[in-house]
Amino acid sequence: MDQMFRRSVRHSCTALTALFGAVALTACGGGGTSVPTSVAPTPAASAPPSAPVPAPPAGPSSGDVAFATPSSATGTSEAGKIETYFFAEKSGEIVAGAVTQASGEVDFSASLSGNQAYAGTAIRVYAPGNTGAAPVSAFDASGFTKLKIRLKSSSDGVLSIKLQPSPVAGDGCTATAQAIVDATLSELVIDLNDTMFALPDYCNGTGSKVGTVKAGLFAIDVINGATTTGSHNLGVGTVKLAP
Amino acid sequence: MINSIVKGAFAAVLAMGLHVGAQATNFFDGFDGTGGPNGSVWETANWANGDIFGCTFAFSEAWLTGWGGLDLNVNGSNRSAVKCAEVRTWQSFRYGKFVTRLQPGTIPGGNSSFFLYTGNAGTSNHFEIDLEFIKGGTVLHTNVWTGGRQNFQQFAIATGWRTIGFEWRPTYVRWFHVNDAGAEMEFRRVNTAFSAPMRLMLNHWVGNNSSGAVGFVGTYNGGGGPAYYDWVKVSD
Numbered sequence: 001m002d003q004m005f006r007r008s009v010r011h012s013c014t015a016l017t018a019l020f021g022a023v024a025l026t027a028c029g030g031g032g033t034s035v036p037t038s039v040a041p042t043p044a045a046s047a048p049p050s051a052p053v054p055a056p057p058a059g060p061s062s063g064d065v066a067f068a069t070p071s072s073a074t075g076t077s078e079a080g081k082i083e084t085y086f087f088a089e090k091s092g093e094i095v096a097g098a099v100t101q102a103s104g105e106v107d108f109s110a111s112l113s114g115n116q117a118y119a120g121t122a123i124r125v126y127a128p129g130n131t132g133a134a135p136v137s138a139f140d141a142s143g144f145t146k147l148k149i150r151l152k153s154s155s156d157g158v159l160s161i162k163l164q165p166s167p168v169a170g171d172g173c174t175a176t177a178q179a180i181v182d183a184t185l186s187e188l189v190i191d192l193n194d195t196m197f198a199l200p201d202y203c204n205g206t207g208s209k210v211g212t213v214k215a216g217l218f219a220i221d222v223i224n225g226a227t228t229t230g231s232h233n234l235g236v237g238t239v240k241l242a243p
Numbered sequence: 244m245i246n247s248i249v250k251g252a253f254a255a256v257l258a259m260g261l262h263v264g265a266q267a268t269n270f271f272d273g274f275d276g277t278g279g280p281n282g283s284v285w286e287t288a289n290w291a292n293g294d295i296f297g298c299t300f301a302f303s304e305a306w307l308t309g310w311g312g313l314d315l316n317v318n319g320s321n322r323s324a325v326k327c328a329e330v331r332t333w334q335s336f337r338y339g340k341f342v343t344r345l346q347p348g349t350i351p352g353g354n355s356s357f358f359l360y361t362g363n364a365g366t367s368n369h370f371e372i373d374l375e376f377i378k379g380g381t382v383l384h385t386n387v388w389t390g391g392r393q394n395f396q397q398f399a400i401a402t403g404w405r406t407i408g409f410e411w412r413p414t415y416v417r418w419f420h421v422n423d424a425g426a427e428m429e430f431r432r433v434n435t436a437f438s439a440p441m442r443l444m445l446n447h448w449v450g451n452n453s454s455g456a457v458g459f460v461g462t463y464n465g466g467g468g469p470a471y472y473d474w475v476k477v478s479d
Contacts, residue, residue: 157420157428158398179399180383180430182422186401189381195458196382196399 064148067139068125068220068239070106073099078128080219086110088119089227096121097231105150105185109233112226122223123236124164130218138166138216141241147177147190149220150237154183156226159234161190163197165208166218173207176200185237192241268336270443270477274313288329288446297352297451297463298327305330312471315447317350319467329446335361337440340478342408342421347376348470349402352456352463353449355380355470359411359441365391370439372409372416376400376470378461385409387416389437396431404473413438445472 069077076082088094093116097109110121126132127139151159163175175197179188190196197210220239226232272284288300304316305328315328336359348355355376362369371388373395380402386395406421417432447470449463450456456463 154422157422158430161399177399178396178430180401180420182405182420182428184423186403188399188401190399191378191382196397 063243064240065144065242066238067128067141067217067241070101070104070125070236070238073101073106075131076125076128080126080128080130081132082106082126083124083132084108084122085124086119086121088112089116090114094119097233105152105235105237107233107235109155109231111231112229115229116227118225119227119232120223120225121232121234122221123234124219124221125236125239126219127217136166136218138218141192141214141217144214144241144243145192146242147192147220148187148238148240148242149179149190149222150185150187150239151179151181151222152183152185152235152237153181153224153233155230155232156224156234157181158225160221160223160225161197162221162223163208163210163213163217164219164221165213165216168218168221169208171203171207173199173203175208175210175213181234185235187237189242268334268339268477269479270332270334270336271474273311273474274307274472275311276307284332284334285330286333288331295450295453295456295459296327297449297456298325300329300446300448301326304328308471312473313445314469314471315348315355315445316469317348317353317447317449317467319350319449319465322465325449325467327446327448329444329448331360331442331444333442335440335442336477337438338411338413338479340408340410341372341443341476342406342478343445343475344404344406344473346404346469346471346473347380347402348447348468349380350449350463350466350468351379352452352461353377353379353447354460355447356445357407357472357475358444360444361439361441362391364388367391368439370437370441372411372441374407374409374418377459384459385418385431387433387435389435394433394435398430404471408476443475443477445470445475 066078068080070082071077074082084099086094086096093113095111100107106123108123112119129137153159159179159181161177161179177190177196192210192214194210199207222234222236224232224234287302287305289302291299304318304326306314308314318326343357358373360371367390369388369391373386375384377384383398383400386393409416409418414436415432415434417429419427419429422428450460452463
């Protein structure tokens, strides 16, 4: 049994080697079975884009750079805008709750009165200096390799994180990661690469890949894509970029 | 956990030293000393798997803690002979709900896991359901292998203690974590149908920094540390 198992595991890892050395990582999102991701339009930027602005120099201690620190329900300490949006297959069956902010965290919820084929409750944090008013600014995040984002949801177990270019990808076909969350605001450290930030399956490989979006990061959307009847919430805290 | 029990007929059969056919048997181990590695419940690995593993599974790296947990350790004190740990049930399971409370390892380039496995990988008899914490415990790799074909998805995840598991039924597999209120929060579901009995496995290892290893678990730069399992539960 032991020998048989050793052989089995070795073969398994060979398969994984082949897999991860080749193309399958681009399929992180998993063979058409990924967590539902919105195909519904997301709000467009309210002003035309301008050229990306250089990222500020890294801080002397950790090298992390603050991208968005919620300071109110509508803005960040980095002079970026915060807004919320929601959508559902049946638009009359979703009702938004209040947006609140406390202790560097913004929270939002929406309630579904029926099950949906797709739905979403979302918070968008704009790039530093991006107020949504012209001229808007994207953020050059090319030099960063990790996103550090504090998230929570007391109603659901997974949230989607979309890196939005300018103009935003209204069809949702942009670099998207999935995060396991719970009711406690916790920091997630996510590699800014195609493995973690893949295009949603339904995009069939078409959309803004992470390498492109990083050079002109306009905003970050966090979406609770739950589709079942009931209230669905999410919270977003400090968002940072790390070298 | 203080209690450690193996319920039902399986326990009686185990006592006779026999392997049993897979059933959706209730099973629990709180790792308080009555179960644990090298016991009648778990088999402890003591061998090397080869690529992509950068360590050798060793009896010495699996032990019961003093507080009722299982420590699967990576020992990197000798960089050229890194040791790691793996245990698996003697029993095979067919269907059920598989849950653990654990603190995954946080070694960059490491993998701590909770999974079901049977067969020869990549062949028609290979079946597997995975929860694997990789890249310093910041990424959760979920996967289901059916007849040698896989369907995986990765998630960002915070480090630290958590209760997490999966449910395997005749027509689907779903993964969930358990919140503080005890509610299951599903985060992935795959419709799939297979019935091959599988053994439940836990391990903690580091990659060998081959391209395949780096692509999967990240780069291992040395060092060691534990993955803790407070308890493991299987229910119908």
